[in-house]
Amino acid sequence: MGDNIKRIGVLTSGGDAPGMNAAVRAVVRTAVGQGIECVGIRRGWNGLINSDFVPLTGSSVSHIINKGGTLLYTARSEEFMEEAGRDKALNTCRLLGLDGIVAIGGDGTFRGALALSRQAAQRGMSLQVVGIPATIDNDIGCSYYTIGFDTACNTAIECIDKLRDTMQSHERCSVVEVMGRHAGYLALAVGIAVGATAVLIPERELDFERDIVDKIRRARLAGTTHYMVVVAEGCGSAVEIGDRIHQELGIDPRVTVLGHIQRGGSPSVQDRETASRMGYEAVMSLVEGDENCVISVQSGCTMRIEMEEALQMTKEFHMDRYRLLEALTNGGSKLK
Numbered sequence: 001m002g003d004n005i006k007r008i009g010v011l012t013s014g015g016d017a018p019g020m021n022a023a024v025r026a027v028v029r030t031a032v033g034q035g036i037e038c039v040g041i042r043r044g045w046n047g048l049i050n051s052d053f054v055p056l057t058g059s060s061v062s063h064i065i066n067k068g069g070t071l072l073y074t075a076r077s078e079e080f081m082e083e084a085g086r087d088k089a090l091n092t093c094r095l096l097g098l099d100g101i102v103a104i105g106g107d108g109t110f111r112g113a114l115a116l117s118r119q120a121a122q123r124g125m126s127l128q129v130v131g132i133p134a135t136i137d138n139d140i141g142c143s144y145y146t147i148g149f150d151t152a153c154n155t156a157i158e159c160i161d162k163l164r165d166t167m168q169s170h171e172r173c174s175v176v177e178v179m180g181r182h183a184g185y186l187a188l189a190v191g192i193a194v195g196a197t198a199v200l201i202p203e204r205e206l207d208f209e210r211d212i213v214d215k216i217r218r219a220r221l222a223g224t225t226h227y228m229v230v231v232a233e234g235c236g237s238a239v240e241i242g243d244r245i246h247q248e249l250g251i252d253p254r255v256t257v258l259g260h261i262q263r264g265g266s267p268s269v270q271d272r273e274t275a276s277r278m279g280y281e282a283v284m285s286l287v288e289g290d291e292n293c294v295i296s297v298q299s300g301c302t303m304r305i306e307m308e309e310a311l312q313m314t315k316e317f318h319m320d321r322y323r324l325l326e327a328l329t330n331g332g333s334k335l336k
């Protein structure tokens with residue numbers, strides 16, 4: 001039960017996301033308030049394998065809520081994927097007397113956490129784990145929202161709004177590649193927010209004539225003389241899309257790949273508040289004995305979902321938002 005929780009570790013893993021520091025802060029401050037000691041594990045799961053840690057107090061996490069990145073560093077760990085690697089991690093947990101781990105990251109982070117907890121039980125240890133969804137991709141099936149998404153969207157639209165100024169002056173076509181790994185949440189949200197002429201997302205099979213050529217033609221016929229095409233990286237290369245636009249329409253696009261700029265920056269109020277709520281809920285789930293869960297946002301509420309169930313959940317991609325984009329584009333047309 002939760003009253004056996006005396007000391008916990010907290011780590012960040014996978015691609016970093018603005019708001020991770022706010023989540024670490026909330027974990028530490030809530031733990032301290034519950035009389036629980038907190039140890040920062042550095043460099044993701046590698047930190048457990050290599051005993052790379054730093055004790056964290058309430059003061060350790062002062063003035064970080066507004067900072068992007070992660071003070072605990074992050075890394076992806078191949079060694080941790082192996083049982084022997086996890087045994088090394090368990091040795092660190094045993095040495096430090098860790099009763100629980102808060103893992104801040106994506107699906108892969110949670111799968112690792114669950115494997116560690118199960119392996120601990122096989123070794124006669126009790127190690128409770130709890131996951132906090134943090135990735136700018138917003139592609140974690142069990143949660144409507146993941147920490148970092150809002151900030152990354154705002155970073156992208158600031159960049160694209162600047163691009164629009166010069167594209168408008170030169171009456172050009174801009175093709176912008178955004179992150180999102182294999183998902184189109186970031187691209188679609190950004191596309192709607194910048195009033196893109198066209199948005200390409202992995203969730204919709206590309207029909208170049210329908211999705212690009214027809215949209216640019218309709219915009220031109222409606223009087224527009226500059227065009228903004230947002231491409232999710234999961235759809236392929238924005239450079240190749242630009243080349244095809246040149247071939248098919250005879251216009252000469254300018255291509256911008258926003259890349260890792262979307263991963264930085266001071267977290268937005270949504271990410272700071274969501275991270276704070278999730279960090280608090282994560283520690284309280286350990287205190288209250290909710291074994292191995294993921295903290296998720298559903299219908300605006302923060303919930304605890306059993307980790308194995310959470311890892312099997314999928315998130316429906318809402319094509320109605322794609323229809324909204326189409327309806328509001330100058331010269332737009334009904335989704336075919």
Ligand code: F6P
Nearest residue numbers: 015135136137179180181233263
């Ligand atoms: O998962 C977050 C993310 O930024 C993806 O959108 C992107 O494809 C990937 O990480 C990039 O990974 P890395 O930082 O290892 O290049």
